[in-house]
Amino acid sequence: MIEFTSVSKRFGDGPLVIEDFSLVIPAHKTTVLVGSSGCGKTTLLRMINRMVDPSSGTVEIDGTSVLERDPVALRRSIGYVLQSGGLLPHLRVVDNVATVPRLNGVSRADARARALELLDTVGLDRSLASRYPAQLSGGQQQRVGVARALASDPNILLMDEPFGAVDPIVRAELQQETIRLQRELDKTVVFVTHDIDEAFLLADQVVILEKGGRIVQKGSPSEIIENPANDFVASFIGVDRGARALTIKQTPHGRVLVDDAGRTQGVLVEESAPARRSEGSLP
Amino acid sequence: MNLFLDALAWIVAPERFEGSSSLFVRLGEHLYFTAFSVLIATVIAVPIGYLIGHTGRGRELAVGLSGAARALPSFGLILLLVLVMGVTNKPAAAFTAFVVLAIPSILAGAYAGFEAIERRTINAARAVGMTEWQILWRVEVPLGLPLLIGGIRSAALQVVATATLAAYIGLGGLGYYIFRGLPLGRYDEMLGASILVAVLAIVIDAALALCQRLFVPRGVAAGRTPSLRTAPARRRAMVETSTAP
Numbered sequence: 001m002i003e004f005t006s007v008s009k010r011f012g013d014g015p016l017v018i019e020d021f022s023l024v025i026p027a028h029k030t031t032v033l034v035g036s037s038g039c040g041k042t043t044l045l046r047m048i049n050r051m052v053d054p055s056s057g058t059v060e061i062d063g064t065s066v067l068e069r070d071p072v073a074l075r076r077s078i079g080y081v082l083q084s085g086g087l088l089p090h091l092r093v094v095d096n097v098a099t100v101p102r103l104n105g106v107s108r109a110d111a112r113a114r115a116l117e118l119l120d121t122v123g124l125d126r127s128l129a130s131r132y133p134a135q136l137s138g139g140q141q142q143r144v145g146v147a148r149a150l151a152s153d154p155n156i157l158l159m160d161e162p163f164g165a166v167d168p169i170v171r172a173e174l175q176q177e178t179i180r181l182q183r184e185l186d187k188t189v190v191f192v193t194h195d196i197d198e199a200f201l202l203a204d205q206v207v208i209l210e211k212g213g214r215i216v217q218k219g220s221p222s223e224i225i226e227n228p229a230n231d232f233v234a235s236f237i238g239v240d241r242g243a244r245a246l247t248i249k250q251t252p253h254g255r256v257l258v259d260d261a262g263r264t265q266g267v268l269v270e271e272s273a274p275a276r277r278s279e280g281s282l283p
Numbered sequence: 284m285n286l287f288l289d290a291l292a293w294i295v296a297p298e299r300f301e302g303s304s305s306l307f308v309r310l311g312e313h314l315y316f317t318a319f320s321v322l323i324a325t326v327i328a329v330p331i332g333y334l335i336g337h338t339g340r341g342r343e344l345a346v347g348l349s350g351a352a353r354a355l356p357s358f359g360l361i362l363l364l365v366l367v368m369g370v371t372n373k374p375a376a377a378f379t380a381f382v383v384l385a386i387p388s389i390l391a392g393a394y395a396g397f398e399a400i401e402r403r404t405i406n407a408a409r410a411v412g413m414t415e416w417q418i419l420w421r422v423e424v425p426l427g428l429p430l431l432i433g434g435i436r437s438a439a440l441q442v443v444a445t446a447t448l449a450a451y452i453g454l455g456g457l458g459y460y461i462f463r464g465l466p467l468g469r470y471d472e473m474l475g476a477s478i479l480v481a482v483l484a485i486v487i488d489a490a491l492a493l494c495q496r497l498f499v500p501r502g503v504a505a506g507r508t509p510s511l512r513t514a515p516a517r518r519r520a521m522v523e524t525s526t527a528p
């Protein structure tokens with residue numbers, strides 16, 4: 001469990017980027033921080049592994065303040081995935097994945113063996129292991145980034161807009177992979193994005209942020225879609241338009257749901273089974 | 284054309300290869316001036332350049348000082364240093380002048396090499412738990428190498444040309460022949476020695492280009508900052524590695 005208590009942050013003598021932010025991030029769940037650029041979501045994420053220290057307030061992991069921990073050791077114990085993988089261009093894929101275990105003193109052979117297993121885990125062919133990052137597609141680089149983050153088997157995985165730089169088809173594929181991985185590995189995932197659809201797709205808990213890191217609304221995707229806290233949220237998530245504003249249409253074969261553009265999005269059945277993740281335009 | 288042939292004839296004449304001022308001796312002196320000056324300059328400039336590149340501080344100062352040092356007239360500097368340091372310290376004065384001339388390129392190569400690395404790469408290295416020292420040695424130094432070697436190449440070329448002036452204060456090197464031929468009007472000798480200096484410069488440049496190919500990390504490949512003098516090496520690296528399994 002990660003807990004933010006009254007966290008504020010200002011850089012230098014600039015304005016407050018984060019103002020009195022408190023949030024509990026439950027263990028073994030995916031929490032997505034979503035908001036427009038400049039809302040402080042990445043700053044909040046980076047406070048968890050001490051890439052940024054709060055000006056006031058505390059960030060605790062399982063009851064221990066991160067400020068009591070050595071930043072380097074803390075970062076090695078937390079997986080971190082960022083846009084385009086953030087891979088080291090001069091190292092082969094296998095050595096990129098093995099980076100953290102190597103830093104922790106694992107032997108080269110053991111670290112590489114583990115790295116190859118991780119390539120399997122993230123769905124990459126082992127033949128890519130000897131390539132350099134520049135020789136991979138954006139989607140493949142991103143998978144390598146995830147494998148690297150998982151290499152030391154961390155409990156916490158931080159993902160900073162990881163899929164922002166890949167095309168929509170690859171992004172959808174990576175999102176599905178993330179869901180599968182989370183089902184298999186059961187990590188505490190903190191994910192930052194500005195894409196509300198991505199947030200609804202991946203999250204157990206969605207936290208919608210405004211400027212200054214102010215929480216506008218938090219809850220499960222269903223709770224937010226069913227009951228947007230205010231007009232800002234309603235318009236941000238687009239409940240009144242597009243693929244999320246569904247109307248019922250009677251057809252000879254039963255009732256179907258039609259979106260804003262008149263396209264049929266689904267069929268209305270009686271007592272639909274698990275409601276979670278069934279709403280919206282999700283693939 | 285006759286003068287040119289005369290110069291070539293002067294170079295290959297048997298007496299060039301014997302005695303205490305044979306070509307080998309002068310060439311050796313010239314190489315020694317160049318290599319030692321560039322080495323000292325590297326030892327001084329690289330740590331400073333790395334510090335500037337890693338911390339991002341002091342860049343303006345370095346740019347200012349480098350610019351000023353580049354603008355110094357080398358001939359004047361050598362004479363000035365001989366006067367200041369005394370005629371008994373001529374070698375030290377000459378080396379000091381060469382080192383001062385070599386530092387700006389190497390310094391610029393060192394910090395520009397670090398600055399050319401994407402911030403995201405450094406950020407990622409720090410975020411996965413590298414210490415500052417590990418970031419320096421495992422990320423910045425290897426990735427900054429192409430530009431650093433480019434800087435050393437520039438410096439070496441500048442010093443190999445300027446080292447000719449060492450003979451003016453009686454230190455030898457290939458300039459010996461030029462300053463000996465000048466008052467005698469021996470144009471074949473002066474041109475011949477000049478050709479040798481030019482050839483030496485080309486050979487040194489080629490040797491350092493080879494170094495670049497050998498030392499530049501293979502994965503540092505296409506799509507990233509195109510840098511001084513490294514394009515052919517990179518293109519080659521890409522072709523080699525992209526056909527690998």
